[in-house]
Amino acid sequence: MKVIQRISTEPGSGDHAILFGVFPGDSLNATGQRIDALAGGQLKKVLEKGDFRAKPSQLLMLYSPSGQPIVIVGLGEKDRFNKGVFQEATTRAVEHAGCLSVDSAECFLPQINQNDIPEKRLAQLAAIAAHNGTYQYVTTRHVPEDEKVHLDEVAIMVSEDCESCVRQGDAIGIGMVQARELGNLPPNICNPAYLAAKAEEITGQYANTRHRVLNQDELQDMGMGALLAVGQGSANDSRIVVLEYSGAGDAKPYALVGKGVTFDSGGISLKPGPNMDEMKYDMMGAGSVIGAFITVAELQLPINLVVVVPTVENMPDGLAYRPGDVITSYSGKTIEVLNTDAEGRLILCDALTYAQEFDPELVVDVATLTGACVVALGHVTSAVMSNRDALAAQLMESGNAVYDRTWQMPLFDEYKQQLKSPFADLKNIGGMPAGSITAATFLGEFINEDQPWAHLDIAGVAWRKKEEGATGRVVPLLSQFLIDRSEQAD
Ligand code: BES
Ligand code: MN
Ligand code: ZN
Numbered sequence: 001m002k003v004i005q006r007i008s009t010e011p012g013s014g015d016h017a018i019l020f021g022v023f024p025g026d027s028l029n030a031t032g033q034r035i036d037a038l039a040g041g042q043l044k045k046v047l048e049k050g051d052f053r054a055k056p057s058q059l060l061m062l063y064s065p066s067g068q069p070i071v072i073v074g075l076g077e078k079d080r081f082n083k084g085v086f087q088e089a090t091t092r093a094v095e096h097a098g099c100l101s102v103d104s105a106e107c108f109l110p111q112i113n114q115n116d117i118p119e120k121r122l123a124q125l126a127a128i129a130a131h132n133g134t135y136q137y138v139t140t141r142h143v144p145e146d147e148k149v150h151l152d153e154v155a156i157m158v159s160e161d162c163e164s165c166v167r168q169g170d171a172i173g174i175g176m177v178q179a180r181e182l183g184n185l186p187p188n189i190c191n192p193a194y195l196a197a198k199a200e201e202i203t204g205q206y207a208n209t210r211h212r213v214l215n216q217d218e219l220q221d222m223g224m225g226a227l228l229a230v231g232q233g234s235a236n237d238s239r240i241v242v243l244e245y246s247g248a249g250d251a252k253p254y255a256l257v258g259k260g261v262t263f264d265s266g267g268i269s270l271k272p273g274p275n276m277d278e279m280k281y282d283m284m285g286a287g288s289v290i291g292a293f294i295t296v297a298e299l300q301l302p303i304n305l306v307v308v309v310p311t312v313e314n315m316p317d318g319l320a321y322r323p324g325d326v327i328t329s330y331s332g333k334t335i336e337v338l339n340t341d342a343e344g345r346l347i348l349c350d351a352l353t354y355a356q357e358f359d360p361e362l363v364v365d366v367a368t369l370t371g372a373c374v375v376a377l378g379h380v381t382s383a384v385m386s387n388r389d390a391l392a393a394q395l396m397e398s399g400n401a402v403y404d405r406t407w408q409m410p411l412f413d414e415y416k417q418q419l420k421s422p423f424a425d426l427k428n429i430g431g432m433p434a435g436s437i438t439a440a441t442f443l444g445e446f447i448n449e450d451q452p453w454a455h456l457d458i459a460g461v462a463w464r465k466k467e468e469g470a471t472g473r474v475v476p477l478l479s480q481f482l483i484d485r486s487e488q489a490d
Contacts, residue, residue, distance in 0.1 A: 001134050003127045003173065005166040006106065006155040011035050013068060017097040017105040021075040021089055022047065024054040029111045031157075038064045043072065056085050057092045069100050075110060083117060083403035086110070087125050094133025098149035108157045123162035125403065127169025128176065128476065130154035135177040137184045137469055171298035172402070172479045176472035179284070179291030183463065183470025187263035187280040192231075192239045192311040195260055195286060199241045199309075202290070206297035208247055214240040226329040227350040230343040231312035233267055233320025240351060241286075243293050243307040253304035254482060255360035256293070257351050259344045259367035260286030260311030267314045267340030268322050281470055282344070284462035285367035286311060291475035292482065301486045306358045310351035314343045326424045330354060331446050336424035344369045345439055346428060349446040352453075362391060362452040364481075365443065366474060372435025373457040379464045382406040382474055385440040386454035387447060395454055398481035404473050406456060415441045 009031045011018045020035050022028075026047055028036055036043040039062040046052045052060045054074035062070040073093040076085055090107065097105040107130065109122045136149045156166050182190055182198070199211040216237040219228055224240075231238030241260070244253075264279040265271060271279065286309040293307045321327070325337045330350040337346075344367050355363055373383050382399075384406040386392040392408045399406045418430035418438050426445060430438025440455045447453045461473040 001131065001151055002153040003130045003166065003170040004153065004155050005123065005162055006157055007159070007161060008157060009108070009159050011038055011106060011108070013038065013064065013066070015068070015102060017069045017071055017100055017102045019071045019073065019093045019097060019105055019107040021073050021086070021093070021108070021110045022054050023075050023078045023081070025050070026054065031108050031111065035070060038068065039070050040065055057089045059092065059096055069097070069102060071096050083121070083125055086117070086122060087129050087403055090126050090129035091133040094130050094151070094154060095149055098134045098151045103151060104153040104155070105151055106155045106157050111159070119158060119160065120162045120165040121401070123156050123158050124165040124169035126156045127166045128173040128402070130156070131170070131173025131177050132472070135180060137181070139181070140186060140189070168299065168483060171295045172476050174298055175291035175295035175479060176475040178294050179287040179475050180470040180472040182287040182290065183281050183284050187313070190280070190283065191236045191262045191313060192260070193236065195262070195283070195309060195311045196239050196241050198290065199243050202243065202294060202297070208300065209243065209245050209297050211244070212242040214242070222330060223328070224330045224350040225327045226335060226346040227310050227312065229321040229325065229327045229337070230267070230314055230346050233317035234313035234315040236262070236313045238312040240354065241309040241311060243290070245293060245297050245305040247300055248302050248304045251304050252361040253306045253358055254485070255306050255308065255355040255358055255363040256289040256478065257308045257348060257355050257363060257365040258285035258287070258289035259283070259348055259369065260309045261344060261347065262311060262313050264314045264341070264343065265316060267343065268316050268320050269339045269341040270316055271341060275466070278463070278466050281463045282368050283311065284458060284470060285365070287470065288366045288458065288474050288478060291472065292478035295475065295479040296482055299483070301482060303482060303486045305482070306355065306360065308351050308355045310347040312347055314340070329446070333426060333445065334424040336421040336427040338427050339429045342428045342439070345442045348443055352443060352446045356448055356451055362454070363447070364395070364454045364456065364478070366456045366458055366478070368459045368462050369457045370436045370439045370459055374460040376436060377407060377460050379460045380405070382461045382477070383409050383436055383457040384454055385409050385411050385437065387411065387444060388452045388454070391452050391454050394484070395456070395477065395481055398484050399474070399477040402476040402480045404476035406474070406477060409437055409440070411437065411440060411444060419445070
């Protein structure tokens with residue numbers, strides 16, 4: 001699907017759909033007037049009568065006398081309008097247009113906006129929404145013809161040049177739907193080998209990229225004892241998948257590390273049966289960093305980037321690791337395993353040690369790490385924890401810009417107490433209090449003092465309900481962060 005910008009606030013007549021957002025009781029702006037004229041005065045009538053309430057994401061279909069479809073979408077009360085309302089409404093409008101018998105759509109932006117969102121930002125968000133609205137999971141099911149969502153092209157209609165913002169939104173949307181697809185694929189397809197093959201596919205598509213896969217034997221030789229322990233109960237071999245993008249000569253790379261547990265049964269500390277299927281999404285840290293890599297490669301940003309994906313399957317078996325085991329991490333630190341379901345931190349600690357060998361500018365790891373994060377923040381915002389407050393602040397700011405918000409939790413030294421073990425340098429669980437923080441504290445034990453590092457816990461935002469599938473968060477946050485950093489650099 002192609003997303004382009006068109007500098008015009010005039011709806012063109014033709015065989016494409018028109019998408020337009022309205023507020024309740026709206027007096028139509030210039031574009032609205034033209035769309036009303038195209039619809040033979042129906043839009044004004046329906047708004048005047050109050051029959052269409054313009055609730056957030058509420059849809060209304062109108063047609064021009066020649067049969068051109070006009071999708072009107074509600075934007076809700078003007079004083080409640082924000083990026084989230086806009087993004088959701090635009091996604092629904094695009095999705096609806098994708099079900100019509102047209103191949104393209106013109107998407108108009110609301111010109112009146114109370115909350116001071118610049119047109120450039122709306123244009124970017126609309127471009128992201130264009131991808132999300134047309135994405136549909138079809139890979140392992142037969143979708144009836146009349147339920148298929150399809151558009152060849154969405155034009156974002158703007159009053160002034162928003163080219164680079166539309167392009168950025170387009171690239172973020174492309175990364176996001178790729179991440180969503182990886183999350184939605186079943187765990188019998190999307191396993192560690194699949195993620196390795198995906199990396200090869202991606203580097204075949206983009207300039208200035210390369211990949212490397214460390215297989216189980218290599219990980220063994222390197223001494224990645226923590227990562228390998230998690231995978232040893234699975235019939236699927238563990239791997240580390242590395243994606244590299246070079247767009248800035250010999251500058252230090254940014255490093256993104258993503259948890260790639262393609263299925264988390266809990267291992268010997270087996271999870272309860274209900275909803276265990278949701279643990280196919282336990283690779284969405286990996287999905288997020290791979291998605292952000294795609295965005296960066298699409299945009300050919302002037303940065304260097306290395307993405308490290310430790311990928312394993314956590315299964316119970318005669319060969320599985322057990323509670324009580326003491327394992328030796330790649331860093332040399334020993335870890336007492338008290339719960340085999342706290343596996344994410346075990347694969348990440350080895351991957352973080354490895355990622356720091358690239359001498360990165362900074363490291364951000366992303367993981368569906370703790371159920372405690374879902375308890376604390378729900379499905380609304382991810383959690384950020386960092387050894388540099390300024391880095392956490394930048395991530396929060398970039399997230400706000402694209403409405404992929406994150407919220408900081410503290411990493412005070414006192415939390416380290418909870419990870420003390422009588423049998424090893426660390427234990428892998430910190431007990432009930434502050435579960436998300438002690439998980440991050442565990443990871444922090446593997447970060448060099450002088451290495452800026454942040455951890456994003458996306459357990460709540462990676463998916464909401466299994467039926468709705470993977471959200472693609474936090475591809476927008478990570479991508480915007482790297483875009484912002486690349487713009488600071490020059
Ligand atoms: N992948 C889970 C975390 C998770 C749970 C993500 C629910 C999304 C929804 C992780 O591997 C896990 O099992 N964490 C345990 C840690 C505990 C054993 C210390 C948890 O959160 O219960
Ligand atoms: Mn687990
Ligand atoms: Zn897990």
